[in-house]
Amino acid sequence: MIAFSDVTKSYSVGTHALRGVSMQIEDGEFAFLVGPSGSGKSTIIKLITGELKPTSGTVHVNGYSLERIRRREIPYLRRTVGVVFQDFRLIDTKSVYDNVAFAMRAIGAREREIRERVPYILELVGLENKSRRHPTELSGGEQQRLAIARALVNNPSTIIADEPTGNLDPARSLEIMSLLQEINNLGTTMLVVTHERDLVERFGKRVIAIDEGLVVHDGTDGYYRL
């Protein structure tokens, strides 16, 4: 569960990125986070992953209280939250398989677990036949799938995707969204940041809209206006 309660966040010199955000996303839910550029979406994600601390208010994520989390607890919080970035952040020198395995190794998984889990995840995202390729030999959509696979492989209870379709054509975007929905159907909480109104309306899920650091709309009808 993700719960923001009256959260403000100011960057050093008077930029008030968030000015009192309250929202709650239940386990297993699927929600879109929308808003214009500079409205505070990435700031919200960084607060969820413990990269930033709120200036005031409380942030609860999967049992951790982010406003007073200890440094050495942050890695364990992050294991519960998989993040997918718009720019993928893949390692070009590693194969598709190793990019995914790398995330497991990073948290100390055993080689035997890795050999079982990675092929399963690659199949889930439709990359089972490309495990030996390198990221540069993949299409944009495939790279995004790989990024999703990596976010998924440690079995986090929540996945956050920051503009996962920003670089893709409409058909690929739809495929990626469908994949995220499929993953959500398997029980993973999903928070997707996007600019693409068409997609949001098409999926008819909950939409949280923010503008200038405030929640301006929160509804489940797949519709929003700013």
Place this chain on the structure above:
Amino acid sequence: MKLTNLGYLIKEGIRGIFLHGFMSLAAVVVTVACLLIVGSFSCLVYNVNVMVEDLNKTNEVLAFVDDSLTDAEARSIGTVINQIPNVHKAEFVHRDKAWESFVEDHGNDPAFDGVDPKTTIRHRFVVTLEDNELMKETAAQLESITGIDKVNAAYEIARGFSTIKNVLHIASVAVIGVLLVVSLLIISNTVKLAMYDRKDEIAIMKMVGATNGFIRLPFVVEGFVLGMVGAMIAFFLEWAMYNALVEKLTVVDTLHLFSFVPFTQPELMQTMVATFVAAGLFVGVVGSWTSIRKFMDV
């Protein structure tokens, strides 16, 4: 951390060394150079120390026995002298023996013609001390023994030796300190470069929830291996250089002014192994550890 991961972490660390081949080589070379200087300096200090110590041992205290005592009484004072804690050895020298060696040294000198040993030369104890720095105190204790008339002790020389030792000590600590810091900085920079090279990987590791210790370990392994390889190479080079130098000097030193401790002498060997291992460890592990801290935020 599970033991099964250790293999992976160590492998990653060693992979890093080859990935940054040139920098690793540079780091090892610089470490070797610094450790060689540290090692040579330690060897020098060690030898000078031994020589000073040897010279100092010859700085004996003479305790003259009261003339009125019989030979047997005079000899018995030895047990009293030996009870003083700082006394290493007290050797009784009979006045006749002392006279003989006096004649040996000054026999041809007409100034001593017609001198009667009975009235001029006293029985004496030649006393060597455990610690010459306490010579003054010990001489006073010797003087207070009944039957001891007078004590001859060269405090100044003793003090001089201890000054030499202290100066050497301070100088060596300073030089070794500076050199260690230099090697430390170099290794630290190498590891920093290695980390910079992999900052994307580190960012991903952090993102998926790797602990700081887990991220750090391969780099510490890298620093450790670099430091140890440097230390090992430096150690054997030092050994070879030392032997070559001693050989050269012994040929030149026909007067036997110097006495060199062989490198394989256990105490020197142990000191050297300890110095190199400690320095290699320190430089490698501390060097990498400190360079990583910068990359660990967030």
